[in-house]
Amino acid sequence: MNTAAEQHRPPAAAYAQAAETAGRAPSIHNTQPWHWQVHPDRLDLFADTSRALPGTDPDERMMLVSCGAALHHAQVALVAQGHTVETRTLPDPAQPHHLATLVISGDAPVTAEAVRLVQALQLRHTDRRPTVDTPVSPEQVDELRRIAGEYGVHLHRFTPEQVSELAVAVSRAEDAAAGEPVLRAETAAWTGPGRPAGAGVPPEFIPDKRPETDVGERDFTARGALPVGGGHDKSSTYVVLFGGEDDRDAWLRAGQALSAVWLHATGQGLAVLPYSQVIEIDGSRAMMRRILSNLGYAYIVLRLGVADPDHPLPGHTPRLPFDTTATVDPE
Ligand SMILES: Cc1cc2nc3c(=O)[nH]c(=O)nc-3n(C[C@H](O)[C@H](O)[C@H](O)COP(=O)(O)O)c2cc1C
Missing domain, CATH: 3.40.109.10 (NADH Oxidase)
Structure with a gap:
């Protein structure tokens, strides 16, 4: 009330x-x-x-x-x-x-x-650590699909074969980005020691080594300090948010759906990791469209898993001061 x-x-x-x-x-x-x-x-x-x-x-x-x-x-x-x-x-x-x-x-x-x-x-929060062995249930995925649908956004769960295709697309995107000095410099500017105060990804949130996971995580180029342990996560679920349009209105709705899905998943104790490089790079974005049988445009890929209750993350990533991100009319 x-x-x-x-x-x-x-x-x-x-x-x-x-x-x-x-x-x-x-x-x-x-x-x-x-x-x-x-x-x-x-x-x-x-x-x-x-x-x-x-x-x-x-x-x-x-x-x-x-x-x-x-x-x-x-x-x-x-x-x-x-x-x-x-x-x-x-x-x-x-x-x-x-x-x-x-x-x-x-x-x-x-x-x-x-x-x-x-x-x-x-x-x-974003969780880049391998998840525990408990799988995400089909009912949980159905509920996330329903929530995304409220924003006109579809959610598809990748089949095991499609996860292999996704892994190839992600690794091609990583290779393409690694070969582009401009992209590497931009990533370093937001994740390295010179990142702006209150923004960017600090080392405590970047894995200290490449986690063993079916689909390789983003290489932030910066040295990470987040302990990820040695386990290979076998129970992650990969989903993609997608839709019939590929324009600003669709991307804005995709963001609303992403938030709605993520908040619900958080309430369910699920760990969420977005993969966007595969969408950012033209060639791998086209591969995503083929995986979706040309039924729609991929907006963002998410890894879902059951979060490890024994290893809480070190707090939250920083945020900019309010007066940097907002102006308030004088009374
Ligand atoms: C559109 C979008 C794309 C993202 N892409 C990636 C990604 O490719 N790899 C990754 O590790 N995190 C990715 N993230 C997670 C952000 O790095 C994260 O939201 C940010 O650092 C703030 O941390 P928090 O989510 O823990 O609050 C993405 C987030 C958004 C909203």
């Missing part, structure tokens, strides 16, 4: 809180490529191209997926404060980096589901 105090709070305070909460969203290389404008009557989401990855992500796919995840986080935060929300995505064709406008349209009782999602949002 939302409290009387929350109901009578000015909407600008609710928008500001939502924008702050959305800062916990996952993003490619932890670039946090979003900027919020908090107004008394609405919350606007912009892509911040000063934190884009022009070499790695020239079409801004992963920037839009990341911003879509932040958009979903903001929606979750507003609903958990007892509001109903109307969202317009890409409201102005003349401004392609204006990604969404959110408006509080009314009040509603806070459901248990809303509370679960906002709790999951505080716990969620």
